[in-house]
Each structure stands twice: as C-alpha cells, then as structure tokens.
Amino acid sequence: MEKVNIILVGFGRVGRAFFDLVKEKYDYCRKKYDLHLELRSIIRKKGTILLSSTRKILSPAYFATEDLDNLADWVSAITLEDLLEEFDKGVVVDCTPTDIVTGDPSFTIMKESLEKGWHVVTASKGALVLKSAELRELAQARNLMIRASGATAAALPTLDVGLFSLAGAEILAIEGILNGTSNYILTRMAEGLTYKKALEEAQHKGIAEPNPAYDVEGWDTAAKMVLIANQVLGTDIKLSEVTVRGIKGISREVVEKALRVGKILKLFGKCYRENYEAPWKVEVGLALLDQNHPLSKVNGSNKGIIFYTDTMGWISVIGGKSDPRGAAAALLKDIINIYRKKQ
Amino acid sequence: MEKVNIILVGFGRVGRAFFDLVKEKYDYCRKKYDLHLELRSIIRKKGTILLSSTRKILSPAYFATEDLDNLADWVSAITLEDLLEEFDKGVVVDCTPTDIVTGDPSFTIMKESLEKGWHVVTASKGALVLKSAELRELAQARNLMIRASGATAAALPTLDVGLFSLAGAEILAIEGILNGTSNYILTRMAEGLTYKKALEEAQHKGIAEPNPAYDVEGWDTAAKMVLIANQVLGTDIKLSEVTVRGIKGISREVVEKALRVGKILKLFGKCYRENYEAPWKVEVGLALLDQNHPLSKVNGSNKGIIFYTDTMGWISVIGGKSDPRGAAAALLKDIINIYRKKQ
Numbered sequence: 145m146e147k148v149n150i151i152l153v154g155f156g157r158v159g160r161a162f163f164d165l166v167k168e169k170y171d172y173c174r175k176k177y178d179l180h181l182e183l184r185s186i187i188r189k190k191g192t193i194l195l196s197s198t199r200k201i202l203s204p205a206y207f208a209t210e211d212l213d214n215l216a217d218w219v220s221a222i223t224l225e226d227l228l229e230e231f232d233k234g235v236v237v238d239c240t241p242t243d244i245v246t247g248d249p250s251f252t253i254m255k256e257s258l259e260k261g262w263h264v265v266t267a268s269k270g271a272l273v274l275k276s277a278e279l280r281e282l283a284q285a286r287n288l289m290i291r292a293s294g295a296t297a298a299a300l301p302t303l304d305v306g307l308f309s310l311a312g313a314e315i316l317a318i319e320g321i322l323n324g325t326s327n328y329i330l331t332r333m334a335e336g337l338t339y340k341k342a343l344e345e346a347q348h349k350g351i352a353e354p355n356p357a358y359d360v361e362g363w364d365t366a367a368k369m370v371l372i373a374n375q376v377l378g379t380d381i382k383l384s385e386v387t388v389r390g391i392k393g394i395s396r397e398v399v400e401k402a403l404r405v406g407k408i409l410k411l412f413g414k415c416y417r418e419n420y421e422a423p424w425k426v427e428v429g430l431a432l433l434d435q436n437h438p439l440s441k442v443n444g445s446n447k448g449i450i451f452y453t454d455t456m457g458w459i460s461v462i463g464g465k466s467d468p469r470g471a472a473a474a475l476l477k478d479i480i481n482i483y484r485k486k487q
Numbered sequence: 488m489e490k491v492n493i494i495l496v497g498f499g500r501v502g503r504a505f506f507d508l509v510k511e512k513y514d515y516c517r518k519k520y521d522l523h524l525e526l527r528s529i530i531r532k533k534g535t536i537l538l539s540s541t542r543k544i545l546s547p548a549y550f551a552t553e554d555l556d557n558l559a560d561w562v563s564a565i566t567l568e569d570l571l572e573e574f575d576k577g578v579v580v581d582c583t584p585t586d587i588v589t590g591d592p593s594f595t596i597m598k599e600s601l602e603k604g605w606h607v608v609t610a611s612k613g614a615l616v617l618k619s620a621e622l623r624e625l626a627q628a629r630n631l632m633i634r635a636s637g638a639t640a641a642a643l644p645t646l647d648v649g650l651f652s653l654a655g656a657e658i659l660a661i662e663g664i665l666n667g668t669s670n671y672i673l674t675r676m677a678e679g680l681t682y683k684k685a686l687e688e689a690q691h692k693g694i695a696e697p698n699p700a701y702d703v704e705g706w707d708t709a710a711k712m713v714l715i716a717n718q719v720l721g722t723d724i725k726l727s728e729v730t731v732r733g734i735k736g737i738s739r740e741v742v743e744k745a746l747r748v749g750k751i752l753k754l755f756g757k758c759y760r761e762n763y764e765a766p767w768k769v770e771v772g773l774a775l776l777d778q779n780h781p782l783s784k785v786n787g788s789n790k791g792i793i794f795y796t797d798t799m800g801w802i803s804v805i806g807g808k809s810d811p812r813g814a815a816a817a818l819l820k821d822i823i824n825i826y827r828k829k830q
C-alpha cells in the first residue's frame with residue numbers, strides 16, 4: 145500500500161472535476177493499484193483549504209464542490225510552500241489556467257514543487273511551452289516526474305503513446321487535430337454553415353469559449369503540439385518558433401473548394417524535420433486531407449493524433465473525452481502511472 | 488547503463504526480424520534509453536548458437552540471418568535451461584509458433600524462464616490463451632514481467648493503451664478488428680471480388696498464409712482478444728469459452744446486403760459484460776458497422792481497436808505495421824519498457 149499525498153492548485157472547471165474524480169475513484173485506485181490517493185489541500189485565488197484526507201472529503205459535508213465553496217475554512221495565510229513542507233512528499237496537481245505569455249502561475253508552482261521534491265502533474269500548458277527544458281532539468285536532477293497528459297488533449301492519449309507504446313521506434317513525424325472548437329467549426333462549415341453560425345453554435349453548446357481567440361487562431365493547437373514534441377522527442381521548441389495560422393473568419397468558399405476537389409479541410413498541427421540532421425519544426429495551419437488520411441474522419445469536437453515511425457508504420461489515436469472530466473481522468477492517469485508498480 | 492541479456496527462442500520470420508532489429512537498434516537503445524541489449528544466444532529446432540554480445544553480431548561475419556544459418560556453430564547439446572543458468576538474468580524473447588491446442592513450446596519456455604528469474608517477452612499466443620493465470624501468478628510471485636505486445640496485433644498498441652493510457656478509467660467494453668487476412672478479404676469483397684478471389688489475392692500478396700484456416704475461421708482474432716482481455720482486465724478467460732464465428736466461404740450476397748443498407752461488414756472481436764456483476768465474455772463474429780463507427784474505415788490488412796471507458800469516453804487506435812518487422816518492433820518495445828527508468 146502506498147499513500148500518495150496530493151495538493152490541488154486551481155479550482156476552476158478542471159480542478160473541480162478532478163476533485164470529484166478523486167472522490168469517485170478513491171476505492172477503485174486502492175483496490176486496483178494499491179494506491180491511497182490522499183487529497184490534502186486545495187489552493188485557489190480565494191485561499192487554501194486543508195483536507196485531512198480523501199476519506200474525509202468522501203463524507204457528506206464535503207460531498208459537492210459547491211459545498212466546499214461555501215465553507216469558511218478557506219484561509220489565505222497558507223501558501224503552497226507551507227503545504228509542500230507540511231506533508232510528506234507527493235504530487236502537486238496543477239489546474240491553473242494556461243497563460244502562454246508569462247507561463248505563470250504554472251511555472252512558479254511547478255518550480256517550487258519540484259524544488260521541494262514533489263512530482264508535478266499538470267493540465268496547464270503555459271510553463272511547458274515556454275520553459276520546458278528548465279523544468280525538465282529540474283525534475284531530472286531530483287529524479288522527479290512532470291506529466292502533462294491533461295494539457296495535451298485531455299483524455300486522448302498522446303504523450304503515453306509517443307513515449308511508451310512507440311518505445312524503440314524512431315518517430316519521423318507527428319500530425320494532430322487537437323482543438324475541438326476549430327474542428328467543430330470546420331465540420332459544421334463543411335455541412336453548410338457560415339463561420340459565424342458555426343462558431344455561435346459551438347459557443348451555444350459549450351464547446352467554444354465566449355472568447356474563442358486562443359482556439360480559432362491556432363494557439364491551442366500550437367501549444368499542444370509543442371508540448372508533445374518536447375516531451376516525446378526531447379526537443380526544446382518554444383511556442384514563439386512555431387508558424388501558426390488559425391481558422392478565424394475563414395470563408396465558406398475555401399471550405400467548398402476543398403469539398404469540390406474531394407478533400408477535407410482540417411486545422412492541423414504538424415511536427416517534422418526535413419531530414420535526420422535538420423531541426424524539428426512545429427507548424428499549425430489549414431490542411432487539405434485526402435479522404436483516406438487516417439484523421440480525415442475526425443469530426444465535430446473530436447480529436448486525433450498520428451505518429452509516423454521507422455519500424456512500426458503509422459499509428460493513429462482518436463477519441464477521448466475532451467470535457468473537464470476527461471482532463472481530470474488524464475490527470476488521475478498520470479498520478480497512477482507515476483506511483484504504480486511496473487507490471 | 489544497464490546490460491540486458493537476451494535469449495531468443497525461435498528463428499522463423501519474426502525471430503529473424505527481431506535479430507535484425509536488435510542489431511539495427513543497438514546504438515539507438517544505448518543512447519536513448521541507456522540500455523545495452525545483449526543478444527546472448529538463439530535457440531531453434533536445429534540447435535543453439537552462442538553469441539558473446541550484440542556487438543559481436545554487428546561484425547560482418549554475423550551480419551545477415553542467412554550467414555547465421557550457414558555457420559557450423561549451432562549445437563544441439565545446449566538447452567534453454569543451460570543458458571538461463573549460464574548468463575546473468577535478463578529477458579527471454581519467445582518467437583515460437585502459436586499453438587492454441589497445447590500452448591507449447593511457448594508454455595514450457597515461459598515457465599522455465601520465469602522459474603529461473605528471467606522476464607518473458609512473447610510473440611506467441613498459445614500459452615497465454617490457455618494458461619494465462621498460471622503464468623501470471625508465476626511471474627508475480629517472482630516480481631517478473633510477461634509482456635505480449637508482439638502477440639496482440641504486432642505494432643498496433645493494444646495492451647499498453649489498455650493498461651497504461653487508460654489507467655484509472657474503467658473499461659466498459661473492447662472491440663477490435665485484429666486479423667489482417669480476414670479484413671483484407673472483406674474489404675476486397677466489398678469492392679466486388681468473390682471470397683475465393685479475395686483470398687487468392689491475399690495469399691499472392693503474402694498477407695494470408697497458404698493455410699488460412701486459423702485466420703479466416705476467427706481463431707486468431709479470438710486468441711488476440713482473449714490475450715488482451717486477460718492482461719488488461721485481469722480476467723482468466725480461456726479460448727475454449729469464446730464464441731467464434733469466422734468469415735470462411737462467406738458469400739457475396741451477404742456483403743452486398745450490408746452495403747445496400749449502408750453498413751460495413753467486419754470480422755469483429757468483442758469483449759463485454761452484461762452488467763457490473765456479470766462475467767466478461769469474448770465473442771468473435773461478423774458485425775455490421777455504421778459508417779460512423781470509429782473502426783468502420785479500418786480497411787485492407789490494417790487493424791484497429793477501440794476501448795469504451797467510464798471517464799475517458801471511447802479511444803480508438805488504428806494502424807501499426809503487421810509484418811514480422813512490426814512484430815519485432817513490438818517485442819523490442821516490451822523489452823525497453825521492462826528495463827527503462829520511469830520518466
């Protein structure tokens with residue numbers, strides 16, 4: 145039996161889903177993996193709450209996230225640093241919002257956590273697309289792990305497949321449809337809607353954010369692709385080095401022209417190099433896919449990734465819930481895979 | 488740096504491809520994973536050959552498998568048991584032919600290897616579909632690993648995804664198109680060929696065996712599905728408990744009828760249970776897929792698998808070379824993942 149102390153930072157949609165999931169899966173993880181996942185504390189803007197154990201939060205008083213909101217136990221005097229020293233080392237779960245300009249608060253959280261000997265599992269992209277090498281070195285020097293499945297397309301396994309399922313194979317290129325909002329808009333436009341109508345529909349359905357710029361301008365795809373490349377290929381690509389073209393305001397004519405020549409228009413992230421000596425590049429932009437391209441049928445808010453290899457051919461992975469619960473499931477997976485025994 | 492001693496048993500198409508791959512990837516594995524993969528010996532029906540190290544077989548004299556065939560160094564007096572005691576413990580790579588009636592020689596090889604403290608990586612299905620629980624217990628008691636990626640659809644990652652990428656999620660059902668020969672025949676029949684013509688074409692292309700019974704009668708799919716279920720779900724399903732219907736001699740009318748109603752006919756392996764308390768069942772037979780089923784576009788000799796989960800939605804994995812080199816790559820992956828450090 146292993147006790148895993150968890151500190152959750154960030155209590156937005158993904159943080160809340162993670163809180164719910166840890167409660168739901170507490171017994172399952174004990175039985176299946178012999179791991180006791182003990183959520184010790186939550187830190188958010190309004191303060192910090194101490195939870196003695198997951199058992200306690202399984203009790204009725206703490207059952208719903210709303211109940212937690214209303215408790216008077218949130219205090220602002222306790223910092224992450226205090227908690228990292230208070231509890232036996234475990235894992236910090238970072239659910240703070242992605243900021244691709246400063247990388248914070250994620251970067252500071254990850255750095256502090258690693259320096260104090262804690263593993264990090266993150267759903268936030270900013271720090272890793274800006275300062276990936278620095279954080280990786282910090283972790284390696286201390287024999288700690290940074291896992292970011294939750295930041296690279298929620299429940300769609302991208303990093304695991306690249307790192308684990310393709311071990312021993314050389315990756316020649318990676319392609320992905322990694323942004324649900326953009327893919328939904330393009331799918332609906334191919335069915336006859338204008339960009340404006342398709343975006344409104346996506347917003348109405350909760351797929352697109354009220355401000356969709358980050359998604360439709362291609363930055364979300366770019367950040368995910370950089371993160372995947374840096375983890376899987378060991379590169380140190382910066383977001384600023386990526387050529388990014390989004391789908392914002394795309395006209396129906398462009399989509400219709402693609403259909404007329406039997407192609408499918410997708411917002412595509414690509415990672416490739418010209419030859420074995422050349423550096424890896426990441427690009428994001430519209431791509432015209434053949435009908436028989438393995439990702440051409442990835443429609444709606446669905447996502448997919450394909451790896452091209454030297455010894456295993458190509459392998460595509462498609463699906464995976466992309467809602468907060470899917471992202472939370474990816475965070476949980478990463479924690480389990482850090483602590484479980486090999487089998 | 489870790490030295491990994493390897494004994495290869497079986498020197499047919501997959502064994503030879505593995506031999507070639509270990510040479511090809513020796514330096515890559517040293518650099519990337521800090522593992523020295525040292526092939527110490529090959530055992531086959533005609534005898535045993537001792538190789539001092541992979542470095543030695545990299546020298547011209549041993550370069551090609553044909554050269555190896557012609558050497559006079561094959562001796563029949565050295566048994567697997569001798570080798571397991573001679574060398575420091577490592578991993579036995581089992582590339583012997585699948586026998587789903589007796590499970591041998593695979594079962595004996597695996598049992599002996601585990602008893603002497605060696606890990607096992609196998610491309611052979613027989614032992615694991617007949618005596619999975621017995622072998623698993625043997626391994627667990629000694630803290631050893633059995634990995635069988637090479638036996639469950641070559642380079643298509645099935646076991647890794649189920650065990651690793653879905654950690655923490657409960658699997659509700661698994662479906663797969665796992666047999667290249669049957670899928671090729673059905674694909675070509677949907678394009679207008681008769682069963683006989685499609686089979687002949689598959690044989691001509693080297694996709695189907697001269698005796699295709701094992702594939703077209705559904706047993707290969709059944710064996711793979713049992714293996715996946717037993718490893719991923721921890722069940723102990725026996726091949727004899729599986730309902731198996733193949734595609735042998737299927738008429739064009741059946742295929743045409745499917746097309747007329749807009750469906751796609753596939754040889755499908757399924758693993759499911761009626762409810763949470765019910766036992767898991769494996770079934771193999773023809774399935775009529777909707778056009779939008781994630782596996783409906785898996786055509787030709789291609790393969791695919793889909794996992795349905797409670798927290799991550801569905802995840803499909805498609806592709807992966809299914810030739811001997813793909814199977815060898817899966818064996819190599821398993822070895823690396825046994826020995827590499829977590830990251």
